[in-house]
Amino acid sequence: MKILTKRNGIIALIVFAFSFPYIAQNDYYLHMLTLSFIWAIAVYGINLLSGYTGYLSLAHAGFFAIGAYSLGLLTVKAGMNFWLALICACLITCAIGFLIGLIALRTKEHFFAIYTLCVGYIIYLVIDKWEGLTEGVRGLIGIPAPGNIGPVTFDTAASQYYLVLIFLLAVILIVYRIIRSLTGRTYIAIRNSEDLAQTIGISTMKNKLTAFVLSTFFAGLAGALYASFIRFIGPDIGSTAIMFDLLMYLLVGGIGTLSGPLVGTLLLVILSQNLQFLQEYRMLIFGPLLTVIIIFYPRGIAGAFFDWQRKRKDNALSGVRGELHIKAEEG
Amino acid sequence: MLKLTDVAVNYGSFTAINHVNIEVAEGEIVVLLGANGAGKSTTFRSISGISKLSKGESHFQGMPIGGRAPDRNVREGIVQCAEGRKLFPQMTVQENLRMGAYVHRKKKAEIKDSLEYVYHLFPILKEKHHDEAGSLSGGQQQMLAIGRALMSKPKLLMLDEPSVGLAPLIVEQMFQVIEEINREGITILLAEQNANAALSIADKGYVFENGEIVVQGTASELLANDEVRKAYIGA
Amino acid sequence: GCNKGDSPVSSSGSKGKNDNVVNIGFSGPLSGAAALYGKRTLNGVEMAVNEINDAGGFEVDGKKYTLNLVSLDDKYLPNETGSNAKRLIQEYDTPIIFTPHSGGVLALQVFNEQEEFIIGAYTSEPAVTESGNSLTVRIPPNYEGYIEPFTTYAMENFGKKIAALPTSSQYGKDWTEAVLPHWEKQGGKVVYNSSIDFTKETDFFTIVTNALKKDPDVLFIGGASEPTAKVAKQARELGFKGGFIIMDQAKLDQMKPIAGSYETLEGSIGVLPLMDSDEEAVPAFVEKYQKNYKEDPSSEVGLNYIAMYAFVEAMKSAGSVDDAKAIRKHMQDGLSNIGPDQKIYDIPSIDENGGFASTIVVGAVENGKVVPIR
């Protein structure tokens, strides 16, 4: 019996995550962790599209903001019930994502990246300027915390943590199932060669669009959770700075890997908290770190770990079967 | 003129060629035969300097060229016409040819002569000299690639599978052209799958298998070799 | 030239729940376009903290305490302010958190009563005190006080047509919405009104051209000092001869180097620079500040400095260093007990909403010099 299997590892992690509020010394750690989980949900969205389907979207901070503002406006201005508003916020984000995707996905590669960068910027500018709806720079204040579900309330840091944790686990499960399914294979085929995918009968537009909409869904969900967690939002949550942060989390963790978004987000959020003492000079370390990781570990920490693991396995095998084995595998 | 001694090249941990010994004398046509992945292109790359030797030595006209940069080699007269052509797709045919003469960029008159010579060899290129290289068909591109290589006035011209995907008529012409170039005094190193045609113009040949030379000899020896006939000439 | 060496960002190792140390929180823009502004507000607090500690701390209820300032960068983003505040409370148990922008203040007001900490609100936005938050202390004067003297001065000296080119922050927009109706009520005319986003623009020729085509007598401008000065300068380049009304965030003395000289700013009315104030404690203060920070102190330095002293005095009167409600309740005592050496501003009282009721001090540029206007 092996104890250190992957499955047991995951179970242990989940158990740890659930018991964390009892271990944490203060609510601030809980706060940071909850926040990281929210970012991670958005990063999973980006990963689905950029990592598996091959389309680097730089508009997702915008979708995050749309989710957040939808929830904020529906609850603050329309007085809607929180849970209903949460669902609506996700649907609104998806609807806008659908329309944008329909057009944006006609472009490819760098064009897509820059197109979406501009879309993201437009979303940000619209939120910033459309004062009648969004209150502009003033932002939305007083967004309610999640409403009770029966006897369950969400007014403590721990309960909010659990709420977000459950959403995060659900998102990971969904992404896991998708990439392991035929649908996931289809996305990966599109990433590898869109032309070829098309000639073997895959409707690339349909698939890209589904991936895009789903990824905006995750971004919107994260945004809505963020709004109700921080309870104050301003236009800047849709800015390119946020987009670059999300991208950094994804890349450092490992793009196109399942664990990458979580690993990257947790690591960088914690790191940047601990580098707070450097204040504005944090980026003196972060910038080069990002560049170095991309050069030497292009698939991020998760990717590097898998490579290392495979190499170790190979070495172990070659110990038994001699050198021939490797040759056969690579030649 | 060219001498490889016990050369090996690795891609990562994978050894693509090993123990390769090749000698090419001035004015010869030498052909490298071998199945896909046998190591022909890798040998070329090691000569032109694109791939670094992990073992052995290479000399050109008595000078070691093991660690020399590719552009330096071109200036010294080692020119490769690579697999996959590597043209400048949005430049016109003529601009492509002019770029071929990059190492002689100072000598305007010579460039003009070379251009005439290439157009003479491949009239179709003259016809299309204003078209973008990317819009040419596969065969036309192959001709352009050879033409471009000739523009740099090579001493040693390496042609990597020049007949791939060409119509029979063109293949025939191609080999005629190669002979003609050779007659002008250019030494030729040729990689081919089309062993029959290649050996018919070559002086000598080397047969690669799994990155090593398994048979070598003059063209007629190889043509007479049963093993070689069976494997590379068919029927 | 920046003062990185001497900003104690707290020794984050000591997680600060040491019995004799009171942690003071600060969250403001320390990077980005408003970094300099944020830094100056921080400098004010920091200078007070250092002075108090150098004097051996202070005594509350028979026990000696020292102060420890913990500052975090929020990039002028309200949500970051919120996040920083949570950290400051949880990790450092700070009874007071300073923040120098209205957005941040409003974000903190969402939960400061529940978490029980005082917001040291460095903003002139009246909205932050009108909301009835019981633990907010607004440090600078509410800008409404400037409206009347500014309007009167500009109208008398230059004329009735005004063009507004304010900064597009929340504070800037609210300011504009307050001043323009008043201008019209006094019989003036608004000929142009469009805000400028200083985070996105640095060349204002286009917009100033458009404003000047309406032939205004007075330009209403403001925001961070440096870009505001640029707007004024370009207006002059484009041939504007009238006067400027300058919102309170920009400071005449800081605008001067950008504008080139006070000549460019001739006819401007704005907040009287601290340097030009005739309060008795000012010269000594200026000297101390110049020695420590190698620059002239601005009013954001002075006001935050004096506010820090007021908070400490309030703690003494309240007999507690961590009961936010008690400290807030004794703010009036705090203000009254400020020593003569610190009295660089005259702040007689705090109103029931938490605003310092300081005397408005207004200055104008006349004949190339700043003169106080009464």
Place this chain on the structure above:
Amino acid sequence: MEILIQQLFNGLTIGSVYSLVALGLTLVYGILHIPNFAHGALYMLGGYITLSMMTLYGVNYWIAMFVSIIVVGLLGVLLERFVFRLLREAPPLHDKIAAIGILLFLEAFAQFVWGADFHTMTSPYGQVVNILGLTFTLQRLLIIVSAIAVMVLLYLFLKKTYTGSTIIAMSQSREGASLVGININKVAMLTFMISGGLAAIASSLASPINLVFPGMGHLVILKAFVIIILGGMGSIPGAIVGGYILGFSESLGATYISNDYKDIIAFILLVIILTVKPTGLFAKGER
């Protein structure tokens, strides 16, 4: 009418700066296929270096600009050598991320060295000129004239010299360039050098009418991306034309549409263009 002409002049000034920045960006993109997000940071550094030369060492404006061109150009070379060269074989995404890393670093670096304040650069050409009721400052005229001169020189260099055409050749096939004897590493470094130099020229020219601060490159770079797509990624004339189109549309948009929404104009323009032509305005008709 008068206001129209004045605004056209303003558009020309802004457009000149945009074009110069976009040129550097499009060169690197066209040749090395790197969307260099750090280009804005090079622009920013250019401004700081010129400023420091003038204030710290009291050198003349033009000499300061020259130093700045060299320093930023060399910085470009370093970036090529130690970052982007290592990423040549990597997927395109990685270049973008590395560039973002560099951007974050350079901004923090500038703030570390020069602080977060806004600085002003006083050029010797602050004089105001009034012609026919139009107001120019000499500096603005200088921007337009110098920008156009630089563009002409660059064009001649690329079209008329062999070294210039190696840059073009390499943009189309790196291996092909290597086969004809071009040292691709040198060309890559040269490209980054020119690109950095252009950024330094642009910011040195523009700084006297703007402010120098760590974030000054942000919006410029975003717009430069819009421009190079507008003009066709990698197209030199496209970047120039695109820069002026954007300059004019902003100054006129602010006048006749809305000052608040004038920044959106550029981005909406781009979105419309890509909606109609997903491969950009001047893309070659592939497939």
Place this chain on the structure above:
Amino acid sequence: MLIETKNLTKRFGGLAAVNNVDFSIEKGRINAIIGPNGAGKSTFFNLISGFHRPTSGTVLFKGIDITKLPANEIAGLGISRTFQTTSLFDQSTVLDNVIVGHRLRTKSNLVDAILRTKRLKREEAACRDKAMEVLDIVGLTESADRMVSSISQEEKKRTAIALALATEPEIIFLDEPAAGINPDETEGLTELIKKLNRSGLTVCLIEHKMHMIMNLADHIMVLNYGEKIAEGTPKEIRGNEAVIKAYLGGSASA
């Protein structure tokens, strides 16, 4: 007729790459298209497979007009192809490449994926079975788990054919399947094509290796400058003056 083209024309700017070509492919036969470089052969394939839109003319599949259908729908009808420059999903294994080839015959969607429905499991099994089946046909069972980037040129060609077969086509278009592989292997490939044809698949291929074409094809069309210059059995073509002049040259044995 399985496939018919009528007046099919494609212009690139001024150049007529394919000019007024009428061609029909009978079910169950092996058809070949030959012609000089640049004659328009690949372009012709691109038109039928929906990769390019024709400038004019029509393409009929079993009598239905498919001229304007997108490439993926054409594949869905049972028309499959390979490319001249072998194109595969480089970053996957041989097996993974071929598994997606069967995707177009499955129906499961995102919801199935998220809920892991029975249908998804059934279809995944079907795809895997199909993949193993076609890998077996092309003789690549052994290499199933190798990365595509590490296999030889000839194995890639066979993988490409397997990928095309996984779509369950009625007709398969092969663009120079034997280019760049040696005579020995060409033999093997010829056998494979014959085998496929015997199992009922209609084949249409472009090839310059006359040796191979002549002993494989039932029917040959010759293109030159985009126009059809001859059509017929190998024997007829070999003897056709125009073809010899334009294409084959003296020794038609290469």
